[in-house]
Amino acid sequence: MNTEKTYAAYLDQQDDLKSFRDEFYIPNNTIYFDGNSLGLLSKRAEQSVESILNSWKRYAIDGWSEGAQPWYYLSEKLGSMSCELVGAEPEEVVVTGSTTTNLHQLVASFYNPEGRKTKILADELNFPSDIYALKSQLKLKGYDTSHLIQVKSQDGNTLNTQSIIAAMTDDVALIVLPSVLYRSGQILDMKTLTYEAHKRGIIIGFDLCHSIGSIPHHLSEWGVDFAFWCNYKHLNGGPGSVASLYVNKKHFGNEPGLAGWFSSDKEKQFDMEHTLTPAQNAGAYQIGTPHLLSSAPLLGTLELFQEAGIKRVREKSLRLTNYLMELIEAELSGYGFTIANPKDDAARGGHVFLEHKEAARICKALKTDGVIPDFRTPNGIRLAPVALYNTFREVWQTVKILKTIMVEERYNKFENKRGVIA
Numbered sequence: 001m002n003t004e005k006t007y008a009a010y011l012d013q014q015d016d017l018k019s020f021r022d023e024f025y026i027p028n029n030t031i032y033f034d035g036n037s038l039g040l041l042s043k044r045a046e047q048s049v050e051s052i053l054n055s056w057k058r059y060a061i062d063g064w065s066e067g068a069q070p071w072y073y074l075s076e077k078l079g080s081m082s083c084e085l086v087g088a089e090p091e092e093v094v095v096t097g098s099t100t101t102n103l104h105q106l107v108a109s110f111y112n113p114e115g116r117k118t119k120i121l122a123d124e125l126n127f128p129s130d131i132y133a134l135k136s137q138l139k140l141k142g143y144d145t146s147h148l149i150q151v152k153s154q155d156g157n158t159l160n161t162q163s164i165i166a167a168m169t170d171d172v173a174l175i176v177l178p179s180v181l182y183r184s185g186q187i188l189d190m191k192t193l194t195y196e197a198h199k200r201g202i203i204i205g206f207d208l209c210h211s212i213g214s215i216p217h218h219l220s221e222w223g224v225d226f227a228f229w230c231n232y233k234h235l236n237g238g239p240g241s242v243a244s245l246y247v248n249k250k251h252f253g254n255e256p257g258l259a260g261w262f263s264s265d266k267e268k269q270f271d272m273e274h275t276l277t278p279a280q281n282a283g284a285y286q287i288g289t290p291h292l293l294s295s296a297p298l299l300g301t302l303e304l305f306q307e308a309g310i311k312r313v314r315e316k317s318l319r320l321t322n323y324l325m326e327l328i329e330a331e332l333s334g335y336g337f338t339i340a341n342p343k344d345d346a347a348r349g350g351h352v353f354l355e356h357k358e359a360a361r362i363c364k365a366l367k368t369d370g371v372i373p374d375f376r377t378p379n380g381i382r383l384a385p386v387a388l389y390n391t392f393r394e395v396w397q398t399v400k401i402l403k404t405i406m407v408e409e410r411y412n413k414f415e416n417k418r419g420v421i422a
């Protein structure tokens, strides 16, 4: 392991994505390793917001059909611009709603309890919003929450594929799992899980919040029934930007569980009939008028991903997180850290997850020293060096800063307690 700073500089020089950093606004004197929570603003996203504002200024109501990006078709257009990121056909993806409302929509559409098959299978490590949504969907169908099975983790950080498969019993109607776990960054084996679910006649969908824009997916090839994700993390769509969903084309033509007039076939929508003719694509899972101003940044940012290509993004991301882990092992052993993310490339997502009993205040000390990580309760530090805008030098500097914090016990200045927003 070469721990020299010059080696980091050499890695940056070799980086064929290095020019993308200039596309982003990097906060001054900051090493931003939190792009897995909120990605940075790019100049392209800023321009695309301006262009949507201008079309409102210039065309008013006619913006729905006029201008460079007619609003009526924007959600589908952004879906088709995202399809390579998930390995889908253009009409299988639409930009709409929020992560959680999309999950509600998809469960309302795909959870059809029948006979013995009444349960929903999830896991105990997923992000709380998904679990809240699943429980409320069960209640709406008249079941109590014992109908939600949550696969247990052996080590508190990761899930075992075989344990998930073992939980696919014949009373399960629907499975909802994350693609990448938000704390440990473990990638679940979506291909195998989908295959095993379908062998048992169970519908399966994934929450791609932590994998979208970070790892490649092959949803159509794997036969995944549905997926949903936010666009504000690795895809840099901005705080609260409109989310996305994927529906496998084998399900096209069905009525969505939660219908609205934007679920309609676009040609029929303005016929104003009281019987819905659903769109024959993923667009059918939209509900009402799209949130144009918070979809707009995606026009710019998805263009950047089309230029970079998800394969190159993933390759650089793996090199960054690998370099970070190696430096941590070389420089910080003996300081109480555990690298709690999977170390092998196949199971490691886009961030490194460190556990430490002083994690909350180590995060505060890092922030004070210009490094932005995030803390995840009770003892986790997430560090996400992002391929499009972070550098190997920043990884090197972060480990150096972290070492100083540990050697000088600088974290003692802070309370070991999370802030309101961790």
Ligand SMILES: Cc1ncc(COP(=O)(O)O)c(C=O)c1O
Binding pocket: 098, 099, 100, 101, 127, 129, 130, 178, 182, 207, 209, 210, 230, 243
């Ligand atoms: C895995 C996962 N699911 C869901 C959410 C939240 O969804 P929403 O965008 O609806 O707030 C997040 C993060 O906020 C997440 O990490």
Ligand SMILES: Nc1ccccc1C(=O)C[C@H](N)C(=O)O
Binding pocket: 036, 037, 038, 127, 182, 209, 421
């Ligand atoms: N939407 C947010 C709003 C405020 C603060 C954080 C978030 C996050 O997205 C957290 C993220 N889902 C996580 O993996 O922890």
